[in-house]
Amino acid sequence: MLYLSADGRHPVRFTLNGRYVEGEAEPRLLLTDFLRHEIGATGTHVGCEHGVCGACTVRVDGLVVRACLVYAVQVDGCRVDTIEGMADGDELNDLQLAFQRHHALQCGFCTPGILMSLSQLVEEEPHADGSRVREVLSGHLCRCTGYYGMVAAVMEVLAARRKAKNV
């Protein structure tokens, strides 16, 4: 059994975007703050800090989760994926390029979390329709765009990926 005392700093190690990372955390440290302050990975944004806005959404072992509702010590040994792992160096991936083309972002604060949610959708549900895309987007708040461009971008990526894979 693992027992970590409240006042101690404890080692936390996991795979972040395919690379091994480690740091120390008190049990109460949120994954958002661990990523940003301990690792220095500031791509994950912090919005409401109570699981409503979706800005801090990341993937843990493939699942899409709110990083503000997870403690860093809980992801020890897990695979964590964030927005930093999406592009290949300076080459944006298809979803990011479609967001750019469709003006699916303005200020960009909510975008990293939204892209993490959508990355799961386009991987796992090649035949998702507009209402399913909207359902996934309902877990995110964007105060700039009105979501229209996001839906158009995802639909385009889904169609392109289906065509490429001939499904």
Add this chain to the structure above:
Amino acid sequence: MKPAAFDYARPDTMDEAFDLLEHHGNDAQILAGGQSLAAMLNMRLASPRILVDITRIEALRTVGTFDGAVDVGATVTQDRLLRWPGLTTQPLLTTVLPWIGHPQTRQRGTVCGSLAHGDPSSELPLVLATLGGRVILSNAKRTRTLSAAKFQTGAMRTALEPGEMIVSARFPTAQEGQVYRFHEVSPRRGDFAIVAVAVVADSEGVTVGVGGVADTPSVRRIEWLETDAFTDAMNEFAWDLHATNDVHATAETRRGLVRRLGAKLIEEARDALSLC
């Protein structure tokens, strides 16, 4: 918006978990998906001395059909239950699960955690109560089974005692000739329900459950006495819930929604029954 300090324990077995819960009593809080708990801790609405993370206990991860019910282990997430192939044995769960929160919160939030949280507007306590389901509770010494009505004792209150945890929840599987309907009204999809209604209809009558109005889900049985008897019955039901005004809706709005949603779902279920 940061939680107060707490010890973090991650037991590997039920016995280890029970030892921790017994030793720490009211100072301990069980952590499963954390979709309600972690938010409450961030807002400092709760500050337990120790969190007992049960997610790595193998025995709590199971979902299956047992004793005429869908048996959902304590750490099974809402999303996992929704994707479970055996869920066809209880269509009401298939209908209701997509209404809970958002895809992102369902991938971490657990079924039993929602029951333990006991929010008056949440869907799973309503489904459990409407189906006449049960909750299996254990501590270091004994296991007991409580009906949904006995388990949830008030708004955010349950019969869970210090040292005790939910092992699983049992949602009775569908019986032949039953028809299910569910709908809820909220400002936006995924928000807390202002009113949620679930119905289970059969050839004799209809069981109606209402959430979001009273402190706990309320369930009433209405027999098919005469064609429109349920309109009066739903009106009575609506008044008996003692709706109150809050920032989301007035009592009058809530009563109106109970009547209209109730009547709509009952009619739909009755029509579906006559087609069977």
